[in-house]
Amino acid sequence: MRGIFLALIVLPIFCLSCSSAHKQTGGDKNLKDIGSGAAWNPDSSFREKVVERCSSPGVQDFGECFVSAMKDAKAPAEAVAFAGRIGNTGYVRGFRETGVVDIASVAYPFRANENNGCFLVNGDPPVIDIDDFAITQKIDLTKDKRYEEIASGFPKVELWPGDRWGADCIIPATTREGRQRFLVTYRLLNGCHACEFLGSARVAFDFDSTGKFLGTELLGIEAAVRVFSDPERPVDIAVGRKFALVLQSNRTTGYRWEISSAGDAAVVKLAGAEYMPPDTKLPGAGGKEVWTFEAAGKGRTEISLRYVRPWEKDVPPAKSVTFKVKVE
Numbered sequence: 001m002r003g004i005f006l007a008l009i010v011l012p013i014f015c016l017s018c019s020s021a022h023k024q025t026g027g028d029k030n031l032k033d034i035g036s037g038a039a040w041n042p043d044s045s046f047r048e049k050v051v052e053r054c055s056s057p058g059v060q061d062f063g064e065c066f067v068s069a070m071k072d073a074k075a076p077a078e079a080v081a082f083a084g085r086i087g088n089t090g091y092v093r094g095f096r097e098t099g100v101v102d103i104a105s106v107a108y109p110f111r112a113n114e115n116n117g118c119f120l121v122n123g124d125p126p127v128i129d130i131d132d133f134a135i136t137q138k139i140d141l142t143k144d145k146r147y148e149e150i151a152s153g154f155p156k157v158e159l160w161p162g163d164r165w166g167a168d169c170i171i172p173a174t175t176r177e178g179r180q181r182f183l184v185t186y187r188l189l190n191g192c193h194a195c196e197f198l199g200s201a202r203v204a205f206d207f208d209s210t211g212k213f214l215g216t217e218l219l220g221i222e223a224a225v226r227v228f229s230d231p232e233r234p235v236d237i238a239v240g241r242k243f244a245l246v247l248q249s250n251r252t253t254g255y256r257w258e259i260s261s262a263g264d265a266a267v268v269k270l271a272g273a274e275y276m277p278p279d280t281k282l283p284g285a286g287g288k289e290v291w292t293f294e295a296a297g298k299g300r301t302e303i304s305l306r307y308v309r310p311w312e313k314d315v316p317p318a319k320s321v322t323f324k325v326k327v328e
Contacts (some may be wrong), residue, residue: 081232103118268295295327
């Protein structure tokens with residue numbers, strides 16, 4: 001599964017370790033080198049000034065120019081230092097002390113998308129970007145059966161950052177042993193930043209009593225789109241939720257699925273259809289067709305599909321299926 005990665009017009013983010021960073025040991029607050037003084041909120045003209053100053057042909061390093069502009073805008077020394085730790089691409093806009101390990105909210109004014117980030121700081125490593133690929137690639141989504149259900153209909157499903165703007169982008173908690181734990185939510189998207197939202201994954205970041213990062217734990221997945229592929233299995237869904245009907249299909253044979261009955265429009269509405277080609281390049285391999293519906297109102301209905309060659313008239317379908325739907 002491809003990791004997360006956002007187009008930048010500047011340098012990539014360096015998150016997991018900094019050779020110059022002072023590592024914290026124990027709970028002594030005096031050992032912290034990132035505090036509320038690192039937070040900085042420039043005036044509304046700052047971004048415009050950076051664009052004017054740093055986009056000229058003579059500027060060879062945008063990051064260095066960005067930090068220079070921060071200094072000229074009277075950013076605190078701590079804010080400038082933290083910007084250097086994350087590749088001179090952003091600045092801390094908020095700081096929250098939560099114990100041995102703390103939370104820093106970061107603004108990236110020149111990212112192409114995802115202009116906010118969240119970091120866990122003052123532990124070991126001293127700066128952790130919760131959206132760093134080195135971390136997210138180790139989150140094993142297959143441990144949750146709901147991921148397998150989503151992937152059965154949407155094999156391009158990928159983990160992407162959740163909302164990183166609000167103060168709750170990281171929620172502090174504790175483990176049963178009393179150690180620090182931080183709860184983070186990621187989005188599951190259908191292959192790209194602007195693609196369909198398929199669900200969310202909740203992940204814990206755990207630290208020992210000295211602030212050493214112990215790793216992540218997948219706590220659970222919530223599906224935004226329920227997936228059904230067996231017509232014998234009733235589609236039981238709540239009003240307002242989406243569901244997908246996934247059927248095996250081989251377009252190389254000329255066959256494709258068509259809806260013969262879309263059901264009661266007051267109960268379900270067709271939201272889209274997509275053919276998923278096979279992962280293999282073997283000639284004649286089949287793929288899947290995904291029909292997505294929205295549960296519009298309470299009631300019962302049936303959705304019927306038939307497997308046909310569209311150009312063949314007065315020919316019985318090769319296959320036909322009917323899904324029974326109950327919306328509550």
